[in-house]
Amino acid sequence: xxxxxxxxxxxxxxxxxxxxxxxxxxxxxxxxxxxxxxxxxxxxxxxxxxxxxxxxxxxxxxxxxxxxxxxxxxxxxxx
Numbered sequence: 001x002x003x004x005x006x007x008x009x010x011x012x013x014x015x016x017x018x019x020x021x022x023x024x025x026x027x028x029x030x031x032x033x034x035x036x037x038x039x040x041x042x043x044x045x046x047x048x049x050x051x052x053x054x055x056x057x058x059x060x061x062x063x064x065x066x067x068x069x070x071x072x073x074x075x076x077x078x079x
Contacts (some may be wrong), residue, residue: 022051029051032052033053035058039060
C-alpha cells in the first residue's frame with residue numbers, strides 16, 4: 001500500500017512476512033478479532049479482513065497514518 005506521504009517514516013511489513021503470518025493464522029481467521037498494533041499503512045489489518053476476520057482494531061499513533069488507514073478502508077468499502 002502506498003501512502004504518498006514521507007516513505008522514510010514507514011517501514012511496512014513486507015509481502016513475504018504478511019504471507020507467512022497469514023499462512024500460520026489461516027485456519028483461525030474466520031470471525032476472529034484481529035489487533036493490528038503499530039498499524040502504519042494498515043496493510044496487515046486489511047489483509048486480516050480479507051482473510052475473514054470479523055473485526056480489526058488498528059492501533060496507530062501517527063495522525064497522518066491513521067487518516068490514511070481510514071481512507072483506505074473507505075476506498076475498499078470495509079467501514
